[in-house]
Amino acid sequence: MRPSRVFRLIFRIFIFLLIISITLVSILGGLSAVLILTTPDTIGLDTDNADFDLQINNSTFEVEDFSFTLPFNLTNSGFFDLENLELLINLNLNYSHVDDPVPGVNTTRQVQIFTKYQNFGNIPKGTTGTFTFTGDLSNFNLGVLPNFTSEVDWYRGPPAIEFFADIIISLDYSIGLHTLRIGILDLQLGGLP
Numbered sequence: 001m002r003p004s005r006v007f008r009l010i011f012r013i014f015i016f017l018l019i020i021s022i023t024l025v026s027i028l029g030g031l032s033a034v035l036i037l038t039t040p041d042t043i044g045l046d047t048d049n050a051d052f053d054l055q056i057n058n059s060t061f062e063v064e065d066f067s068f069t070l071p072f073n074l075t076n077s078g079f080f081d082l083e084n085l086e087l088l089i090n091l092n093l094n095y096s097h098v099d100d101p102v103p104g105v106n107t108t109r110q111v112q113i114f115t116k117y118q119n120f121g122n123i124p125k126g127t128t129g130t131f132t133f134t135g136d137l138s139n140f141n142l143g144v145l146p147n148f149t150s151e152v153d154w155y156r157g158p159p160a161i162e163f164f165a166d167i168i169i170s171l172d173y174s175i176g177l178h179t180l181r182i183g184i185l186d187l188q189l190g191g192l193p
Helices: 003-038
Strands: 044-046 050-055 062-076 082-097 107-123 128-135 161-173 178-192
Touching: 062 082, 062 107, 082 128, 107 128
Parallel strands: none
Antiparallel strands: 044 062, 050 062, 062 128, 082 107, 082 161, 161 178
């Protein structure tokens, strides 16, 4: 057999093995995603121990303290490790701005009052990771809050002020070949008064 034929045969075998391995990793990665997302207990929020504490001074309407705690767990029932588990939470405030843009006209505004990104690392296959997402006054954007005495239409409603959350979970799996991103947008949390 000539050297060129031997080289072509080795090259074809190498390409064949490469295609087979990439196909297997893709199939196992897709099956891994199906296993993770179809099990109802895979992502659990501990709402009993969740805490949202916003303290506003009644006379000046200034934010005095803020804390946010959300315990959750994630079970990796797939074939690969879950890597770079990240959680991003934005809290938004909706209100009707009085006399904007002209007197007698109100405009509904949405301002982002809280944003926090947190990386929780990796979850090995077959295990459950338990985590706590926390935020405090340093993650709070005080500069965008309206003047509660002169800018908020308290006759709108109910409620006059509404709180919404954007929750985005992202992670890598299947040896970093796939990225999963789940977003819950405009989740209504409650309102004032």
